[in-house]
Amino acid sequence: MSNQETNTRKTIITILRTEGPMSAGDLAERIGITEMAIRRHIATLERDNLIFPTTIRQPMGRPAKVYQLTEEADNLFPKNYHSLMLDILEDIVHIDGQDKIQAIFDQREDRLSAQLNELFDGKSLEEKVQALAEMQNSKGYLAKWERKEDGSFEIVEYNCPIAQVSKVYPQTCSCETNVFRRVLGTEVDRSQCLAEGGSCCVFKIQTDHEQEA
Known part of the structure; x- marks a missing residue:
């Protein structure tokens, strides 16, 4: 795994921690990469049990799929x-x-x-x-x-x-x-x-x- 890939995944985890659940499209826009690329990182983070998808209702339109951190991901952040x-x-x-x-x-x-x-x-x-x-x-x-x-x-x-x-x-x-x-x-x-x-x-x-x- 390249340093760039590692850094991107760390960025995803940090964004989800500081800004809350977010869709793949919003994450891609927030980081500045394509949605196809973000989905590749999301798949890896899901496999590692660091994030999981959930569905939220919206005032209009179809429910949206967003991603949030697992308890295991919480352990990545410093604690004392x-x-x-x-x-x-x-x-x-x-x-x-x-x-x-x-x-x-x-x-x-x-x-x-x-x-x-x-x-x-x-x-x-x-x-x-x-x-x-x-x-x-x-x-x-x-x-x-x-x-x-x-x-x-x-x-x-x-x-x-x-x-x-x-x-x-x-x-x-x-x-x-x-x-x-x-x-x-x-x-x-x-x-x-x-x-x-x-x-x-x-x-x-x-x-x-x-x-x-």
């Missing part, structure tokens, strides 16, 4: 949430000690488990695994799930939105694994972890058959 979170946790340790951090994550584990248990009530293990992966994916974890040949399930997360926090406070990773165990009602082993230098986070979810064996 992790620094704020680390500062807050550091202040908590200074005021109340390290044990308070564990108490906070224990409370978070209880709260999330209760919420998800209510949401997943009546679902099979496979349905719970699928719903859990979809929920993690919606939070930016780039998660996917699959059933393995031995009957077990696996959830893989290719991104960790809180990796910087997890590297300092590993309780975040333990909390996530424990929540998985509690809502799935089975043993969950984390074999890889992004915060510990892995290429992704991998959770192996055992079935009742495996546990009996």
Whole structure:
């Protein structure tokens, strides 16, 4: 990919962020390239899950198709949430000690488990695994799930939105694994972890058959 193509796509993303949803024709006019060229860039951005089309009604004429940014595209813009979170946790340790951090994550584990248990009530293990992966994916974890040949399930997360926090406070990773165990009602082993230098986070979810064996 040429630098010019890359810069054009960055420009499209910036325009959509600062000016809101826009049609292909408006984007082409705004940037100063042909509509055919803009549609080529749009196709690539859609493929990369950075923009998506939506239809809006107009006072007159046919509904118009416009493009807007996905949540994933929002991650391309600088953020400093992790620094704020680390500062807050550091202040908590200074005021109340390290044990308070564990108490906070224990409370978070209880709260999330209760919420998800209510949401997943009546679902099979496979349905719970699928719903859990979809929920993690919606939070930016780039998660996917699959059933393995031995009957077990696996959830893989290719991104960790809180990796910087997890590297300092590993309780975040333990909390996530424990929540998985509690809502799935089975043993969950984390074999890889992004915060510990892995290429992704991998959770192996055992079935009742495996546990009996």
